[in-house]
Amino acid sequence: MIYLDNSSTTRQADEVTQAMVRVAQEDYGNPSSLHQAGLNAENHVTEARAIFAESLGVPAEQVYFNSGGTEGDNTVLYGVSNARKHKGNKIVTSAIEHPAVLEGCKRLTQNGCDVTYIGVDDQGHLNMKQLEEEVDDNTILVSIMAVNNEVGSIMPLNDIAYIAHKHDALFHTDAVQAYGKMDLKNTGADFITVSAHKFHGPKGVGAIYMGANNYMPPLILGGGQERGFRSGTENVPGIVGMGVACKLAEAEAEATRAGVGIDKLKAYLEAGIRDRIADIRVNSPEDSCPSILNVSFLGCRGEVLLHALESDGIYVSTGSACSSHKKGQSHVLSAMGLRHKEIEGALRFSFSRYNTIDEMDQVLDSLEKSVKRFRRLGSFR
Numbered sequence: 219m220i221y222l223d224n225s226s227t228t229r230q231a232d233e234v235t236q237a238m239v240r241v242a243q244e245d246y247g248n249p250s251s252l253h254q255a256g257l258n259a260e261n262h263v264t265e266a267r268a269i270f271a272e273s274l275g276v277p278a279e280q281v282y283f284n285s286g287g288t289e290g291d292n293t294v295l296y297g298v299s300n301a302r303k304h305k306g307n308k309i310v311t312s313a314i315e316h317p318a319v320l321e322g323c324k325r326l327t328q329n330g331c332d333v334t335y336i337g338v339d340d341q342g343h344l345n346m347k348q349l350e351e352e353v354d355d356n357t358i359l360v361s362i363m364a365v366n367n368e369v370g371s372i373m374p375l376n377d378i379a380y381i382a383h384k385h386d387a388l389f390h391t392d393a394v395q396a397y398g399k400m401d402l403k404n405t406g407a408d409f410i411t412v413s414a415h416k417f418h419g420p421k422g423v424g425a426i427y428m429g430a431n432n433y434m435p436p437l438i439l440g441g442g443q444e445r446g447f448r449s450g451t452e453n454v455p456g457i458v459g460m461g462v463a464c465k466l467a468e469a470e471a472e473a474t475r476a477g478v479g480i481d482k483l484k485a486y487l488e489a490g491i492r493d494r495i496a497d498i499r500v501n502s503p504e505d506s507c508p509s510i511l512n513v514s515f516l517g518c519r520g521e522v523l524l525h526a527l528e529s530d531g532i533y534v535s536t537g538s539a540c541s542s543h544k545k546g547q548s549h550v551l552s553a554m555g556l557r558h559k560e561i562e563g564a565l566r567f568s569f570s571r572y573n574t575i576d577e578m579d580q581v582l583d584s585l586e587k588s589v590k591r592f593r594r595l596g597s598f599r
Contacts, residue, residue, distance in 0.1 A: 220532045220577045224416075225367055225395060225510055225568035230459070231418040237462045238420060238455040249452050250443065259454045266461030273464050274410060275403035276427050282444045283457050286424035287394040289437070290411030291318040291361075293426060293448075294390045297434030298359045298409075299326055305386070306356035308332045312344055312373075313553040314366050316392055320549075323361075332356075340555050341503035342371030350381050357387040364396035364405075368537050368550040368566060370502045370510030372400065379406025388432060394424075398467030399474065399509050408432045414456070417470075418570070419463030423456035470571050474508055480569040481508035483578060487567060488513075490582040495589055499560050501551060511567045512551075514560040517593045523565055526588040532581055535566045 221229065241262055247255030249263050263283070271278040284290055299309065311323055313335045323333045334352045337345045344362065353360060360382040362373050375391055382389040383406070390409035393402055398417040402410060409432065413424040428434075428447075440449030473479035488511055491498060501512040515523060520536040527534055537548045551561045567581075 220573070220580060222567045222569065222573065222581065223533050223535045224570040225566065226535055227415045227421065228418045228570050229572055230415075230420055231463060231466055233466065234419055234459040234462045238459040241458045242455045245454070249454060250441065259452075262454055262458050263452055266457045266464075269461040269464045270425055271427075273397075273402075273468060274427055277430075279445075280428055280430060282426050282428065282447050283452060283460075284424055284426060284444075284448050285422055285453075286415070287316070287392060287411050287413035288318040290413075290424055290426040291316070291390075291392055292322050293437040294409045294411065294434070295319065295322040295326060295359070295361065296437060298388055298390070299329070299331055301434040302358040302388070306358045308334065308354070308357040309359045309361065310334045310336060310349065310352050310357055310382075310387075311361045312336045312338065312363070314338055314342060314368070314371075314550040315361070315363055316367055316394070319361055319363070319392060336362075338371070338553050342366050342369045342501075342506075342550070342554055343503065344373055344378075346374070346377065346381075349378065353381050353385050353387060355385050357382070357385055359388050359390060361390040361392070363392040363394075364402070365393070365400065365507045365510075366550060367395045368510075368548060369512045369554070370395075370506035370508075372396075372505060372507055375405040375407060379408075395507065395509070398464075398471055399480075399507050400471075414460040414463055417463050417467040420456045420459040423453050423460050425460070473571075479508065480571065480573070483569045483573050483575065484508050484511050484567075486575055487511060487578045487581065490578065491585070494582060494586045499556075501554070501556070501560075501564060509569050511569075513565055513567070514556070514563040515565065515589050516559060516563050517596075518563050518589055519592075520562060520564045522592060523563075523585075523588055526592070527581070527584055530580075530584040532584055535568075536564060537566060 245258040247259040249260040268278045271281045336349050379389045388408040391407045394413045397412045408429040410427040415421040436447050497516040499514040547561045
């Protein structure tokens with residue numbers, strides 16, 4: 219199997235699994251219990267919190283564990299809209315956000331919030347001029363993802379933070395696709411949300427960084443875990459697994475910065491596609507995140523190509539897994555101004571440390587064969 223759908227989810231690292239099994243078997247106490255078994259579990263949570271906080275360069279007491287990116291995004295949207303309604307009711311986001319943000323914004327609109335969507339250019343880069351025009355003194359929150367999950371465009375977080383803070387608005391970034399691939403220290407963000415399964419950690423666990431003095435009411439109430447911010451007994455094995463995955467992600471990021479990581483795989487595959495297949499459109503910008511390559515194969519349907527590659531044991535996607543069950547074309551590629559045929563022919567390849575150059579050669583062979591076959595048959599009508 220050649221797995222190139224790592225933006226949807228990653229293979230859980232063996233080191234992560236081993237650590238989780240060990241904790242589940244040996245230190246299974248409730249972290250809230252007062253006895254030694256509970257203290258052992260609490261110590262594991264404390265250690266993982268410190269590891270993640272260090273990776274962001276933030277104090278550990280400003281990190282809260284949760285179930286992942288969707289919960290984190292929703293917590294910020296609903297929490298800030300409730301906590302800052304005395305200041306205003308305007309929320310500014312982008313047209314290419316993940317559904318966890320876009321669907322939350324729809325709900326807030328129904329509740330009386332004024333939501334503005336900032337456009338992007340044909341490379342998926344944010345329209346900074348429009349952002350500066352739209353953020354005003356009535357704005358309470360700016361929510362812009364760090365890396366787009368479909369094309370990999372990277373957002374200028376520090377510049378966005380500056381614009382938001384100039385109007386006393388808070389800035390949230392969904393860093394689910396960015397964590398472990400780019401430096402998230404000193405971004406200026408007031409809130410950062412991540413999900414462990416995107417960087418070889420377990421599913422169902424993530425974290426939110428909340429800057430000092432940015433209080434918002436908790437979304438989940440109960441026993442007061444996570445210092446009262448996120449109730450519910452902590453998923454100790456999952457949190458431990460996330461801590462291990464954080465350490466591995468830093469090593470992967472260092473390899474990528476040195477030019478021997480996933481960026482090498484992406485460059486190799488893109489060059490091969492350009493060389494061997496005509497009539498394509500590379501939708502990922504040159505300065506995109508090294509983990510994502512989005513390409514349109516004109517004259518083909520992306521879904522048909524996906525299944526052709528699958529028959530050869532190669533797994534890719536046509537876009538966000540969180541939107542794949544919904545009918546309609548990619549809202550990201552639509553916002554970028556792509557034509558219907560370009561959107562219909564799009565595939566997303568996303569890489570991890572477990573992929574190899576030899577695999578890329580196999581992908582190129584299968585892809586070239588499939589594209590030629592479907593174009594010959596006239597599969598696009």
